[in-house]
Amino acid sequence: MTDPSSRETADSDATDGEEDAIRTVTERIDHEETIDLLRELVRIRSPYFEEDAISEFVFDWLDARNLDPERHPVSEPALTGFEGNNVLARLDGSDPDAPTLLLNAHMDTVKIVEAWEEDPLSGRVEDGKLYGQGACDMKGGLAGIMTAFDALADADLAGSVIFTAVVDEEGPYGLGANQLLRDGITDECDAAVVTEPGPILAQEDIENPALLLGARGRFLYDISVAGKAAHGSQPDKGVNSVADAGRLAAAFEDLAVGSHEQLGDGSVCPLQIEGGGETLSVPEACRLLVDRHVVVGETEDVVRADAERLVEDLDLGSDVEIDFREAPAPDVRYGPYVTDPDEPLVGALTSGVEAVTGEEPAIGYFSSVGDFNYFGHRADLPTVIVGPDGENIHGAGEFVYTDEVVEVARIVAGGCVSLLG
Template identity: 25%
Template sequence: MPSSFSTDPLVLLQSLLQCRSVTPADDGALSVAADALKGMGFEVTYLPFGPGESPTPNLYARLGRGAPFLCFAGHTDVVPPGDGWQYDPFAGQVQDGMVYGRGTADMKGGVACAVAAVARYVQENPSFPGSIAFLLTGDEEGPAQFGTRPVLEWMEERGEQPDFCLLGEPTNPQQLGDVIKIGRRGSLNAVITVTGVQGHVAYPHLAHNPIHPLVAILQDLVKHQLDSGNEWFAPSSLQITSIDVGNTATNVIPAQAQAKLNIRFNDQHSGKTLTEWLRSVVGHHASEATVGVSVSGEAFLTEPGEAVAQLSHAIESVTGRRPALDTGGGTSDARFIAHYMPVAEFGLVGATMHKRDEHVSIASLEELTRIYQAFINNFFGNN
């Protein structure tokens, strides 16, 4: 039977917060989750990936071998705390109904609630049908190269194929029950470099100014409407984030000009098609220019189906609010999970994530645990 420790999201969260798991460090955070899961009978596998003597820590745990198969996903790494906190960011201090610490919202709180919800469910349903798994990584806030993605590949090689995944990212902007994320926009970063010929501004015929074609390139890019959005996604957005020529003089034409941009794109595009478009526009104005592209994630959409409806009903049964289905915001590890199984995201209120004095209410921890437990009941047909 699960221990009282593993059924209490606050106590579990405080144990996680006391681990200084600033990416790429783990400091025992995954072991805290593993101990709670082992206490319920989960088979736990540690999956370190990456080079060197300190590879990225990851964890996969499974209970049961039947169908249906539900997976909870999340991360225990956090961003650096910064300065000026009212309370120790790694103590889990409770004050006036709030628990403070780096990762309370993003997303040790979500992990704690998921583990506690499963513990309560298993305690009430010791011979439940189907299987439950946890995929936890210590590499979400960092480069995300050796975390969720290789764990998913490992799972696929061994036939570990959940029917649905719930990722406990902090999806709610104001109150619990606001939003379920059923998709995310893709993200592309590009660096455009135009090379010219340095020279004196008084003798432009002896030089070639790279800024002029770069300005023309950027004008064409920003005036182009990528799309008008669709039922689930807002219009794609291109934003120039930097223009730099490294020139400290007023009388010198620089030899090189560079611009950086980001495109957040919906499912009407792919990283490949956008890269081709960028290179076409750049080549039209400056054939010698180079375009470096990095795609951190493709757009994806989980079509609302039975599992999303079950989650929505669970949220409404606990909070009295019908959540909106949304695809906005930044990227998450759901962009990797979506290639292997349907995935949705629902967690705590994210108003203080990555901020000084990050915190969540104790009441919201209990409420989210009840939502997750209700969803598990719905998923396995216990209601």
């Protein structure tokens, strides 16, 4: 109930009017319904490349609420042979000149980890934590945008919302989000919100409520090292590719990487040396994989030149060819991005956070990569991550804090009202 005196104040002040509109929408988001939905999502097994069941569930859930969902086909014949469906839905605003906001979550999880000591898809709730593989990354955020989108359906917004639940974020190429770019969905949008788990994966030590305004990017070096085979008892007669790859891996660890005021430092991690293995031969050839997380300014050319310089300085006996992991297309890369805090989206989500929690959001930056890099870097949209936290992400015992799931749903709904109202 609104008391008449406060209503008078609200009418006399645009900001209070917005607060009322935010309150109306956020109050439609029910804690129990949101967590029941989350539990249902967690109970559907959906490792990447196996999203048919959850995709149909999300479609049916929206359809049952007359939200006109569509199946958006995703196809990648070249490398993975993957075929699947994103789920899209739209709320068209009344003003064609008002902005359009992309709401995004992924439906897939990592492969189910074997070390679970209970059913990894139980959705069990205890002490405000909901357990299950993918509960935090990111079925909590998915439930959040589903309930937020439903709550916004009756809000009569001037701007528009495009809901996107995508496949294959945890897989190698982010094929679902990539398809949104390929098919021009992101061209229709002015900004993007992704409800990935937040502070736990931030560069900084922060807590929710938080807005993450950028992310580092990533390259995966795929380096061929070609030596010369010889009898293993006479190593001097060969060129040992594995030993050279080891020297190069060690040199990568000492590489001076870029630094950025918001994104922090880049990082390098040698991941794998694969090759050799003959019983008694100097290994002729091997392959070295090195992860490189980058900040703004560390382009492909920079990253390639760094590796070439290391090779040159080491003066190895092997021939070394620097390349990057194969991708479905040259532009399918995770570039770094930073969203300007003065963007209207950041202000709108800040209003959402304040209305829902009474606090100012902490500001941070994501440490690794995800679909948000495609929106923030490739599509060049102001992109903000706001998501519920938990623990044991990608591991056994993964859980999400239920209160934060509901909070994020309300923050997103409130932010939409503020931005698009």
